[in-house]
Amino acid sequence: MSSKKNKYLSPEQQKYQLIAQAREPQRPVLLNSIRAFVVGGLICVLGQFFQFIYTTYFNFTEVSASNPTVSSLVILAVLMTGLGLYDHLAQYAGGGTIVPVTGFANTMASSAIEHRSEGFVLGVGGNMFKIAGPVITYGVFSAFVVAIIRFIILELGGM
Amino acid sequence: MEKFILAFLVGGGICLIGQLLMDLLRLTPAHTTVSLVVAGAVLGGLGLYEPLIKFAGAGASVPISSFGNALVQGAITESERTGLIGILTGIFEVTSAGISAALIFSFMAALIFKPKG
Numbered sequence: 001m002s003s004k005k006n007k008y009l010s011p012e013q014q015k016y017q018l019i020a021q022a023r024e025p026q027r028p029v030l031l032n033s034i035r036a037f038v039v040g041g042l043i044c045v046l047g048q049f050f051q052f053i054y055t056t057y058f059n060f061t062e063v064s065a066s067n068p069t070v071s072s073l074v075i076l077a078v079l080m081t082g083l084g085l086y087d088h089l090a091q092y093a094g095g096g097t098i099v100p101v102t103g104f105a106n107t108m109a110s111s112a113i114e115h116r117s118e119g120f121v122l123g124v125g126g127n128m129f130k131i132a133g134p135v136i137t138y139g140v141f142s143a144f145v146v147a148i149i150r151f152i153i154l155e156l157g158g159m
Numbered sequence: 160m161e162k163f164i165l166a167f168l169v170g171g172g173i174c175l176i177g178q179l180l181m182d183l184l185r186l187t188p189a190h191t192t193v194s195l196v197v198a199g200a201v202l203g204g205l206g207l208y209e210p211l212i213k214f215a216g217a218g219a220s221v222p223i224s225s226f227g228n229a230l231v232q233g234a235i236t237e238s239e240r241t242g243l244i245g246i247l248t249g250i251f252e253v254t255s256a257g258i259s260a261a262l263i264f265s266f267m268a269a270l271i272f273k274p275k276g
Contacts, residue, residue: 029182033175040174040222041167047217048166066212066220067256073221074257078264082272095178098188099195100170100221105261112269124269128262134189135223136258139196140250143230146204147246151238 032094039089039096047073047100070101077102081109107131162216169211169218177222192223199227204235229253 009017050072054065080086086106090097097103108128115127129136173195180191202208208228211219219225230250237249251258 027182029179032182033178036178037171037175040177041171041218043174044166044170044218044221045163047170047221048163051217051220052162062213062216066217066225067253069217069220070257071260074260075264078261078268082268095181095191096171096174098181098192099174099177099223101223101226101257102221103188103192104223104226104257105265108261109265109268112265113272114274116269116274120269124266128265128269131189132261135192135196135226138193139200139227139230142197142200143203143227143234143250144246146200146231147234147238147250150204150235151243151246 035093036096036099039093040099041096043073043096043100043102073100073102074105077105078109081106082113086110104132104135165215166218166221169215170221171218173219173222173224195222195224196227199224200231201227203228203231226254226257229257 047069050069051062051065054060054068055062058068060068077086080089086097086102087110090103090106097106108131111130111132112124112128115123115130117123118127177191177195180186180194181188186194199208202211202224208219208225209232212225212228230253233249233252233254234246235249237245237252239245241248
């Protein structure tokens with residue numbers, strides 16, 4: 001891709017890269033974007049529907065309702081993954097199914113199911129976070145950095 | 160009703176950003192979700208993500224960027240109560256439900272379902 005990478009390739013390999021790049025199918029960016037927007041938006045509408053039910057019938061506030069809402073979506077996504085339905089949706093919608101929290105649940109469930117043939121401890125237990133791990137790792141680390149910076153600013157300036 | 164439309168537009172918009180990151184910048188899905196989570200954490204630290212959730216409801220709280228925001232919010236509220244150690248003890252406070260549910264039900268799914276195709 002970048003010229004920096006190409007430096008370590010032999011002339012033949014560089015030629016191959018050029019040929020491969022020319023043959024790579026064009027991505028239908030506009031179509032993908034519309035699909036991602038509509039499906040992602042609909043998943044959020046479903047979430048809003050759950051939130052509406054929890055705030056109206058179960059005495060949750062707008063803020064505290066997001067926990068059961070997210071959990072409901074997660075359970076739904078895990079079920080759909082187990083039944084093999086989420087993959088079809090993901091193939092169609094791309095980012096629309098990857099970005100919502102359902103995509104996170106899907107990656108965990110699919111790697112757990114996929115690796116069960118390797119045993120339940122090393123297979124399921126060890127591989128469950130294989131794809132979802134980066135999100136948690138970077139999320140927690142960046143949250144830590146942000147919170148520390150905020151804490152220091154408040155300690156220095158707020159007192 | 161208005162809430163549902165806002166959720167659709169904002170949630171769809173965040174998914175659209177993710178799709179564009181994948182298509183135009185050639186990021187893998189993992190890089191895309193990681194970028195959105197970090198962006199959510201930074202916006203949360205600046206105090207910009209909570210207003211977005213107030214405005215768009217599930218449209219902002221369902222996309223994965225809200226995971227980063229929730230981690231930051233948990234750390235900040237707990238550190239305001241108990242000091243520096245609160246950053247460590249509070250970081251998973253808000254997101255516990257999502258992660259626990261995903262973990263527990265994924266494990267149950269692995270017990271029940273067999274891999275498909």
